[in-house]
Amino acid sequence: MLEDWQDYKKGFVVLDGYLRHESHHRDFLDACRKWLLADRENRRVVVATSMSPRGKINDEADNRVNLQQHTVVSWTESEYLEAVEWDVFYQRVACMLEEDESAGSIGLKTWKRNRSRREKIKLKYYLAGGSCRYMFETPASLVKPRLDTALRLCSNLEIIFSGNMGDSSPQTVNHLIACFEYNGESNWMPVSKYVATKLAEAVELDTLTRLFSKYGVRNPTTRGLLFELFFFKKVQYGLSLRYRGSQELTQWEGCPVITFDAKGGMRTLPAERACLKPVNPLQGGYDAIIVEPRRKQVEFVQVTEADVHSFKLAFFAKALTGLGIPAAGWEVRVVFMVLPERLEDFRIGKITGCGALEEYGWKRGHEGRKAEIASIDIGGV
Structure with missing residues (x-):
């Protein structure tokens, strides 16, 4: 398809789900790069990935294609609430916001009444957190077991705050991690309150102390979360x-x-x-x-x-x-x-x-x- 593309015809290629460790993905990216350089003025390439780091950075190659990197940050609760105010959008995702058996499994009482949009978002946010895919595309009955599976594979809370993810990570953490911007910098933290609580339960008190010292100065949200996790761990010992x-x-x-x-x-x-x-x-x-x-x-x-x-x-x-x-x-x-x-x-x-x-x-x-x-x-x- 790329070889048959006419010169001087504007083209926009999106390579979604790129994995650097897959050889055929790398081959296709190389083909896209050559296609782009053949007519830089009229062609554009976007690579989207939630799993792979860029690897070794080559400034010369980046400059040649005028590469711009953009980090898509996780959703906040206020953004979810704003999104569901739009009736057309809410009608499409409403079925994903309904309570199910997962509520009882995390200690919530279920109520036989219609909840408001705000209540539905706040309830599911405890599980889904910053993952809009979990919030709007996955029922809560599937979100919890998927998070629990990821938690069994990764019990290292520090990996979450360090942002160590993708194929370079020794543990599968991509489902457990969220990224938020504060003062122009990316900050990594557990994707939801449910994940943060489960990870904190599995670590020792000195780990939380070290994490607070290292990451607690980043922003008020991270500091508040770590302080609360520390309190609930410490109160068990006195x-x-x-x-x-x-x-x-x-x-x-x-x-x-x-x-x-x-x-x-x-x-x-x-x-x-x-x-x-x-x-x-x-x-x-x-x-x-x-x-x-x-x-x-x-x-x-x-x-x-x-x-x-x-x-x-x-x-x-x-x-x-x-x-x-x-x-x-x-x-x-x-x-x-x-x-x-x-x-x-x-x-x-x-x-x-x-x-x-x-x-x-x-x-x-x-x-x-x-x-x-x-x-x-x-x-x-």
């Missing part, structure tokens, strides 16, 4: 924290982390101290609930790397109701967990739902004063 206004360290006893759907509640509370980790993306306000049944104490924890965070009290009240925590005899605390450098400057932002915790001893309008600020150290940072 942690030392410092409350604002105190010079003394307070010790938190280690406890197991149990995932649960805050929207669905729990039939019975754990018999011993436990850290409840909500998995429902539609739940907001906090990241963890430390339940101490013997002491009748509940501590909500919001883990944040930011210098300001909102305080949405309605979520806390709903969680207490869902857990069956009575107002009488129980102590309810709220802790904003920040990095040491944020301890003194962090502030609570907009407060909504004032009065939601009145029956638990929280005076309406004074919630911001009663909430506590604390920090935990991440060694090596």
Whole structure:
């Protein structure tokens, strides 16, 4: 086809799915390159690949064909939400956003009601994350097993953050990795919250500490994700924290982390101290609930790397109701967990739902004063 192309006729060739380690792919690319150079003014070639690095870069050859490299970044949640506002597009992908048996397998309660477009996107984003192919072209019932298969082949969280992928990688990570731009630079991270959580469960605490030190300075999103992963790993062993206004360290006893759907509640509370980790993306306000049944104490924890965070009290009240925590005899605390450098400057932002915790001893309008600020150290940072 290329050999029969007429001179001076404009042509545009797209080589999709290129794999550098396949010899016939390389041969075809060489043919495309020769075709391009025969009439540089009227011909263009685009090579698209999600699996192969370029290999050794030859500046002279790149200049000869005026090569331009473009990295297609992963989708963000806000971009998904914007896309489904277009009715024609939404009707084509709506069937891929429906809940199925995969929801129950990750701890989510299923509800027999019609969800909004926003809710559907937020729920599937927990699994699919930055992969628009998983979001719009693959049902959740297939996304989870495919991710689980990739996770079995790659349990190395550091490979994800380093961006080591393609045929040069010793492990299959392409289904697990996402790329986002921040300040003009590419940043690699787990494709979704589900993948990040599973990978973090498989590594040791010192690995998360090292990753935070190495990659936590990249951007707020990466730093926040690693800080949250570190917290849930550390709380299992016990942690030392410092409350604002105190010079003394307070010790938190280690406890197991149990995932649960805050929207669905729990039939019975754990018999011993436990850290409840909500998995429902539609739940907001906090990241963890430390339940101490013997002491009748509940501590909500919001883990944040930011210098300001909102305080949405309605979520806390709903969680207490869902857990069956009575107002009488129980102590309810709220802790904003920040990095040491944020301890003194962090502030609570907009407060909504004032009065939601009145029956638990929280005076309406004074919630911001009663909430506590604390920090935990991440060694090596």
